[in-house]
Amino acid sequence: MALHIYGDSKIIIDNVIGKFSIKNQLLTGWMNIIDFFLKGKNDYSIQHVDRSQNVQADSLSKKGLLLQPGKWKMDILLGNITYHIDDFSLIGT
Secondary structure (H helix, E strand, C coil), X not given: CCEEEEECCHHHHHHHCCCCCCCCHHHHHHHHHHHHHHCCCCCEXXXXXXXXXXXXXXXXXXXXXXXXXXXXXXXXXXXXXXXXXXXXXCCCC
């Protein structure tokens, strides 16, 4: 079963597809999380969705930027499994 990933961060998408490497420490933390979930998966596609086409995600991402480090929570749905990540901080925050 193929995994289809959609995201509004072009810099993250470009890093995942190998277009370039992220050096920003905050974004490196996000890439570590993404790498963890994609490790060993060969059957996936990833596509950039412009923020103008996804108003809800853009609004949530802006709210997330206002949170203090250690207050972030994330749910990741892969197939029929949901992973809950609570109270994490990323490198550089």
